[in-house]
Amino acid sequence: MADVEPIERPAKLQLPLLAASGLIKSFGGLVAIDHASIEVAKGSITGLIGPNGAGKTTLFNLLSNFIHPDKGRVLFDGEPIHQLQSYQIAQRGMIRTFQVARVLSRLSVLENMLLATQHQTGENFWLTWFKQKQITAEERQQREQAMTILESIGLAHMAHEYAGALSGGQRKLLEIGRALMSQPKLILLDEPAAGVNPTLIKQICDRILTWNREGLTFLIIEHNMDVIMSLCDRVWVLAEGRNLAVGTPTEIQTNAQVLEAYLGQ
Ligand SMILES: Nc1ncnc2c1ncn2[C@@H]1O[C@H](COP(=O)(O)OP(=O)(O)OP(=O)(O)O)[C@@H](O)[C@H]1O
Ligand SMILES: [Mg+2]
Known part of the structure; x- marks a missing residue:
């Protein structure tokens, strides 16, 4: 019998590890997240960028159920997570870190x-x-x-x-290390390079790439475009709570609307 080539699954049948759609979140009169969506492919390093106050951290809070959306839904590994507590989401394999690292001094x-x-x-x-x-x-x-x-x-x-x-950078590393203890599938990192010296940034990036090769998926908020360019497969851009663009880092870097959003801040 002739060898049979393995059939590759069409990309559209591969469910994203994390998928959110139609998310809305208001604080009083301020609409911080306005019909936003995001997808994180299994095995990817996905970036989330946008000007200050764009709603990136709020989106992380919604994705991990630290706060609840007014509307919209989040699927992790194909399952809705809106009824789960944050710790239950963590047990299922999604862990997030904080913009200001939370370690017990x-x-x-x-x-x-x-x-x-x-x-x-x-x-x-x-x-x-x-x-x-x-x-x-x-x-x-x-x-x-x-x-x-x-x-x-x-x-x-x-x-x-x-x-x-520990220094600020070392605290960020410790927070990532602690996330790894529970052997997650997906880690959400909120500005892992902010306030970190360049040597340590390089070390953090190298580690993220190694862990990713070992099978871990990442969603990373970052203002440092060198970090985004060197790590990410795909980048989502948020501005004023809405999706502005999505593409490869190179596509995003040359996107006129993205440039305008950053210059206009
Ligand atoms: N708990 C809250 N109560 C009221 N307003 C909030 C709350 N959390 C966030 N906001 C507002 O929502 C908007 C989005 O904030 P968010 O922290 O998500 O932005 P960000 O994109 O993470 O910004 P940065 O890049 O500065 O970290 C801002 O206008 C912020 O002031
Ligand atoms: Mg933030």
Whole structure:
């Protein structure tokens, strides 16, 4: 029998990992998100850009259900998420980081990493009582995982320092590292390069590319166009809460409407 070529699935049958459409969100009289849509293909690094106040962070809040839309819907991995709590969305594999990194300054870097692991055996009183050995093995495994991630983001030597001793850039790395602890499918990064020195930006970008090659999908808000150009497959542009354009980074860089939106701010 002749060899049969594997049939490639047509692109349109491949569901995006994250898809939102018709999103609307008002704060009082201000319409922050106005019929916005976005799609993030599985395996991609997708960018989200737009002038200050365009609604990017608000869109992240809607995508991760930190706030609820007035209208519209969000599908993650083909399932609607509007009835899920943020932590349930995280358990399903979507984790977001914050524009100002949220780390607990009075805990060590390692403890911050371990906070990410939820619903482990140790949280159940009876299992705690009877299965001490199992907990010890689980905790050891989590510590090892945390240390491996800290190695990969260059923070292993700081594992036992207070997180408050980290620079702004290192806090962003720690936040990304903590997100990785729960082995997500998709990470939403809100300005990973803001306030970070160029050497560390390069390190963050290299790590994102490596994690992406290993199968992780990213949606990244960023004002630094070099970061967007070097990382993203596709870029969505938001202006005044509305979709302005979508395309490859090169297409977006030469789009007259996008240029105008940035110059007009
Ligand atoms: N909780 C809120 N209450 C009232 N207004 C809000 C709230 N959150 C956001 N806004 C307003 O919504 C608009 C969009 O803000 P958002 O923070 O989403 O913009 P952004 O694109 O992330 O901007 P930046 O690039 O500066 O981070 C702004 O006018 C902002 O003031
Ligand atoms: Mg923002």
